[in-house]
Amino acid sequence: MNPFNLTGRTALVTGAARGLGRAFATALAGAGADLVLVDLPDADGLAQTAAEVAELGRTARVYGQDLARTEELHALADRIRAEAGPLHILVNNAGTAALERFNEITPASWQRVMRVNLDAVFFLTQRVAEHMVADGVAGRIVNITSKNALVAEAGLAHYNASKAAVDLLTQSLAVELAPHGITVNSLAPGMVATPIDGEFPFDREAFEAAYRARIPLGRYAEPQECTGALLLLASDAGSYLTGSRIVVDGGVLADQMPRTRFMPPYRTTLPHH
Numbered sequence: 001m002n003p004f005n006l007t008g009r010t011a012l013v014t015g016a017a018r019g020l021g022r023a024f025a026t027a028l029a030g031a032g033a034d035l036v037l038v039d040l041p042d043a044d045g046l047a048q049t050a051a052e053v054a055e056l057g058r059t060a061r062v063y064g065q066d067l068a069r070t071e072e073l074h075a076l077a078d079r080i081r082a083e084a085g086p087l088h089i090l091v092n093n094a095g096t097a098a099l100e101r102f103n104e105i106t107p108a109s110w111q112r113v114m115r116v117n118l119d120a121v122f123f124l125t126q127r128v129a130e131h132m133v134a135d136g137v138a139g140r141i142v143n144i145t146s147k148n149a150l151v152a153e154a155g156l157a158h159y160n161a162s163k164a165a166v167d168l169l170t171q172s173l174a175v176e177l178a179p180h181g182i183t184v185n186s187l188a189p190g191m192v193a194t195p196i197d198g199e200f201p202f203d204r205e206a207f208e209a210a211y212r213a214r215i216p217l218g219r220y221a222e223p224q225e226c227t228g229a230l231l232l233l234a235s236d237a238g239s240y241l242t243g244s245r246i247v248v249d250g251g252v253l254a255d256q257m258p259r260t261r262f263m264p265p266y267r268t269t270l271p272h273h
């Protein structure tokens with residue numbers, strides 16, 4: 001048996017209308033899972049993701065929900081359970097970022113980032129996990145964090161704090177859900193080519209070139225390049241992984257110092273011994 005095969009399982013992906021969420025949804029469908037796709041009610045990309053899942057021969061149910069409406073999340077989970085049946089996999093992927101200096105972050109902006117990136121992860125997981133336990137499902141929960149859960153990035157104090165909080169939440173839930181056979185892990189991408197940063201207040205090309213120079217692999221990830229780690233955490237292949245973090249960052253966290261830029265060029269001839 002292929003331990004990555006997800007035939008017969010149902011996976012919920014939040015933020016599934018575009019970017020990483022769409023890549024995660026189609027990768028899960030490609031491995032055999034049926035999908036429940038959640039995104040903002042006006043997210044037009046949801047239909048496109050659903051169509052891509054259908055093309056892979058799997059079913060996709062679509063739910064429009066603002067995840068910042070914390071008090072509605074248990075009802076959402078209950079509705080999904082009633083309509084889609086038991087959930088086996090939950091991917092908390094939806095996230096939001098706003099580039100703001102720390103002294104310009106308003107309470108509204110702080111709360112929006114925390115509600116979407118942290119509160120929604122907790123309260124959706126809280127209810128979905130209760131359903132998994134009641135259904136006797138050895139579930140898989142994957143929280144999409146960021147390299148910013150581990151190192152700071154200027155202009156993103158709220159985002160950084162929210163992602164770091166999700167990392168410890170991941171460990172906390174892993175410990176509490178382990179007796180039920182449910183695993184909880186996080187996947188921390190580095191720089192991925194998605195629309196997340198939205199409108200830029202500065203020269204986007206210069207910004208991306210500066211970032212690329214800090215990435216040992218020399219380029220942003222394509223969303224698909226994060227799906228291998230997701231399939232590991234979502235499948236039987238990851239049965240002994242819980243409370244863990246997989247960093248998919250092209251080497252960014254491994255290379256915090258700029259020394260490589262000042263070293264002599266790479267020697268291409270083999271020395272004689």
Ligand SMILES: NC(=O)c1ccc[n+]([C@@H]2O[C@H](COP(=O)([O-])OP(=O)(O)OC[C@H]3O[C@@H](n4cnc5c(N)ncnc54)[C@H](O)[C@@H]3O)[C@@H](O)[C@H]2O)c1
Binds near residue numbers: 015116189190
């Ligand atoms: N792109 C990157 O470089 C990068 C790096 C590290 C981590 N991440 C994380 O990966 C995840 C996905 O990011 P992405 O780059 O695909 O972003 P994206 O902006 O392209 O997609 C995020 C999706 O989440 C949805 N969403 C946002 N707020 C929502 C809300 N309140 N309710 C429901 N849905 C909501 C959006 O509509 C969108 O479809 C996020 O958690 C992000 O923090 C991204």
